[in-house]
Amino acid sequence: MDSDTSGPGRPADAPPVRNRDDVLVEAARRTMRDLQAASVAVYLPVSGEPMLGAAVAAVEPLGIGLMERVSINDDVFPSAAAYKTGRPTVAHSLDILGKHPEFSVFAPYPLTIASAPLESAGKRFGTISAFWPGIFRQIGSDDLDRLAAAGREAARELVTLAAAGISMQAGEVPVIASLSTAYASSGEDAVKEAETAPFLYHVQQLALRLPRALSLEDVVHEVTRRVVAGLKAQATAITTLENGRLRVVGASGCSQLFLRRLEASSASSGMPEERAMTERRQLFFGPADPGTRDRVESAAAGDDAEEQVWVVSPLLVGARVFGTCSIGFTADGRHFAAERAALNALVPLLGQAFERIRTQDASHALARKLQQTLLPRMLPSIPGLASTSRYVPTSGGLELGGDWYDLIRLPTGGVTAVIGDVQGHSTAATVVMGQLRSVVRAYATDGLSPGPLLRRTNRLLAELNTDLFATCCCAWLDPETGRMRVATAGHPPPLIREASGNYLDPEPDVGPPLGVDAEYEYTDVDVHLEPGALVAFYTDGFLGAGPGHEVSPSVIDTAYAASHGQLEAIGDEVVKRTTVLPRAADDAALLLLRYEEPSAQARHYVRRLEIARRDLQGVQRARRFLREWLSAWNLEALDDEAQLLLSEIVTNALVHADSDVDLRIRRYPDYLRVEVRDSDPHPAINVGSPGEDQAEGGRGMMIVSALASTWGNSPSGRGKTVWFELPV
Known part of the structure; x- marks a missing residue:
């Protein structure tokens, strides 16, 4: 089997080729109609991972049974088995649940699944899978033949596309076509279904996935990729309200100018986000609104800022506002009714997820503090x-x-x-x-x-x-x-x-x-x-x-x-x-x-100094203490380097750890060891602020790394130890 999906560059005189996703959507729709399936997904390899990802899917509005990622090496999934063997495969959701109970989140009722390879001319690109509700639905040989034929037909066009250098790997999220559109051939209703289906699908996916997110970063990542890749947004920015000002916790496609303005905004700034929070409702800003200018990277680079529309929603938990969600779309003359309706459903999910994780983080921090105490x-x-x-x-x-x-x-x-x-x-x-x-x-x-x-x-x-x-x-x-x-x-x-x-x-x-x-x-x-x-x-x-x-x-x-x-x-x-x-x-x-x-011998070569928290003379006392004992041990040659290293570490501990500092000096036959212990378990960081001139105090731990023969930065239970050694 040749799984290489790359190809030579496209010749200048080659005939035009169709968009890859259009080819796959058409195959999914045709298969739904022919097999009377509830949904059909086309899986392609995921870049850099041994996974198959859903590239397109024709689904009912709630996306019946679809798993967007399956392991190539897990044969319990028919898509993986068909991809590896090159043969049509049938499985039942009960078989999958025995090994993957988490699958029940996406298919809480029995399903039958059939998969066939996308293969032509010796190249295997992925699989096409059909889903039917029901317990052990019988899939006849005719159905499998039609599914395999659909895979071969789509693969023939993919061969041409791959030869033109078009990627054959799955994107972040699948392209969605609706079930109704799969059966409709024309008409205004079909167009509306095609516009609405992706929004319903991705909001439903967020409703399933956000309650399982473990961190604020997970929530922001999931929402951003669904909005940008799934809903075809041009840009998105999510903020939280902290101490009366907005803080950006996630953004995609936004200009740095806009993000800086957003970070600096207050209740009186007049930005659309501030208006949405004040009015506690979703606001729509058209291309002519000055508040939408310079928000998108392309706009900042010189494109016409009037090409974007923005939907700005406050994040609410009960009556409390704690942030905003801003999403920009390319203006194309539409009313964006489907987008606004989907975002109205998204915002409560986002608010609940943020509040849950914040509460968990606060409780976990309190528990950790109790235990460390x-x-x-x-x-x-x-x-x-x-x-x-x-x-x-x-x-x-x-x-x-x-x-x-x-x-x-x-x-x-x-x-x-x-x-x-x-x-x-x-x-x-x-x-x-x-x-x-x-x-x-x-x-x-x-x-x-x-x-x-x-x-x-x-x-x-x-x-x-x-x-x-x-x-x-x-x-x-x-x-x-x-x-x-x-x-x-x-x-x-x-x-x-x-x-x-x-x-x-x-x-x-x-x-x-x-x-x-x-x-x-x-x-x-x-x-x-x-x-x-x-x-x-x-x-x-x-x-x-x-x-x-x-x-x-x-x-x-x-x-x-x-x-x-x-x-x-x-x-x-x-x-x-x-x-x-x-x-x-x-x-x-x-x-x-x-x-x-024996301790009687060790006492002569081990010295200790305690420095009280916030002791303004602590660094000076530590330097004097070190100088005295280097002289007593006839190690004056180490004084300059040791003093510089000690100053950086003790300063770091006093500034950032906010605790008492314990200094220990040990003289060994062939090296000097200096240990600085404090009560903060977080690793030592640079004393200087980001971007600060390194020659003016931003040197931090880089000096230690550069001058010490060896050094370490180790969490130690309730605190940490930062140490360095110099050869004698």
């Missing part, structure tokens, strides 16, 4: 011990996770590391997580070792009568000696990788989760760490983690090799290699510790 603001600095953490929230909408971790500095000089996961994804789980974190911190500070600590925490959770249980792994470490004790309650034990690459197996007694057996006696086991050992605590939100499916040591080894042993980069690599998108409805926590050397 219960995580450590930043991990403590422990001489002889490097640490970092990662927290990947669930993508399950408003669900809250129960994963937590902590690193607790003890009065005796030791440290307790803990990680856990409360059952469920709810506010109750998050509240229990906060209670357990507080209890564990209190018990650890009182000096309890991991086994007794879990026993007391277990009894407390049982007494709370929450009907929830939690898994938990707890470890105590003495940085002076490298001695570690580990206990676990239904949680995977930590992975312990030695500097040599070997793994230690602490073999703890994995007891039941907390809250299951109030009398269980948890015990801990001893492990001895040598300098360079890496300890990884994790929860089961990571891919492949959980009871009997612990994270493989190979994941740590691969991350270690890819990051050259840099702790922050190891955390990034582990997250990248053990989580997938879209994420499952579970959050994930990771706590990494690296034992570097």
Whole structure:
């Protein structure tokens, strides 16, 4: 089979050829009439994807059963099977629903579907598919023969068009012809049907698709492509009202001049959008209206601005106006009654979708804020011990996770590391997580070792009568000696990788989760760490983690090799290699510790400075602090570069993170490492504004990237760490 749809350039003396879509529409209409089908679609390949897309469709006003995209590799769809095999294929919607229940949105009643290839002269361009309502409708051989003949006849003309260099790929949305027009041969009614069908079809498609949109960007993209490609609009602009001014959230075909005016408009600007909001109704502006000038890209380039008409509608939720939808069409003497009616139906759908997503986003942000508040603001600095953490929230909408971790500095000089996961994804789980974190911190500070600590925490959770249980792994470490004790309650034990690459197996007694057996006696086991050992605590939100499916040591080894042993980069690599998108409805926590050397030795080569939020002298204090310790370590040669890099990172943290800043300097035998931690999980950004002269303060993180031998920008639970290294 030759699926190449490109061809040589069209000769100058070649006879005129028909428009490709006209050929396909005629084939769809003829097939509807011959087979008495409810709808017919012609599918062509989608550019850059293993998909078939509906290029044209002859449909009833509501577009019976039509799916606009099907995977070429999914034979459950007859279009895909016919395209791959070159033979007519019949399927029933019940068969498709077994594998694709989402199909029920587009066909909520049983359908029978038959497809045949568009093939001629050894070239296969796509398929033609007919749809009939009914349970297991019998499709005779005569029907399949007529469908196959329609495919061959259309393909013969497509061969000529492809040779002329005309694309044989599906567009964004199908060209729509109505069912009534398919049967009508002439007359004013047929013309009206032809004008109305696309609007009804695309509004109905938006009614099906917008409730499933997950973001404002998804809504804007879906509406824009339907309006521009489906309704043949010349331009569109969608705005939201924020703080008394309009903000453009999506646009197509509009001039930059118009978009700038729209962004700057206020209630007194007199623009058509402001009038529509004030009057709370759809307004129509003809070619002579001055408000329609310079709105379209072609008009801005010099075309006659009087060639456009604009329909401007306010976006309403109840009595509240929160934006506008403006659509421009080429003026051709029509009254645009069908367009205005369709847009009247579209605007409420758009308003409801915007309001739903805004409400969800606000609730999700509140839930995320609550959960992040219960995580450590930043991990403590422990001489002889490097640490970092990662927290990947669930993508399950408003669900809250129960994963937590902590690193607790003890009065005796030791440290307790803990990680856990409360059952469920709810506010109750998050509240229990906060209670357990507080209890564990209190018990650890009182000096309890991991086994007794879990026993007391277990009894407390049982007494709370929450009907929830939690898994938990707890470890105590003495940085002076490298001695570690580990206990676990239904949680995977930590992975312990030695500097040599070997793994230690602490073999703890994995007891039941907390809250299951109030009398269980948890015990801990001893492990001895040598300098360079890496300890990884994790929860089961990571891919492949959980009871009997612990994270493989190979994941740590691969991350270690890819990051050259840099702790922050190891955390990034582990997250990248053990989580997938879209994420499952579970959050994930990771706590990494690296034992570097006994704390008595480490204290001389680790220094820490805390900078209060909004400290106007913070950058100056940080520079002075760094200069003093570079001098003490005989590293004055690094002073200029290190000072410049530190200034950029600390300034960025103070300006954008709006939190306290924790500065840590570590001197290693062959390099200097500087870490700046804050409480904002968003990546560091340039201090300068967009377009600002780079020599006057817009340099931001580009200086760090240019001068540091290596650097990183890593989210770390509730905050982030920005670090750089310079060779000694």
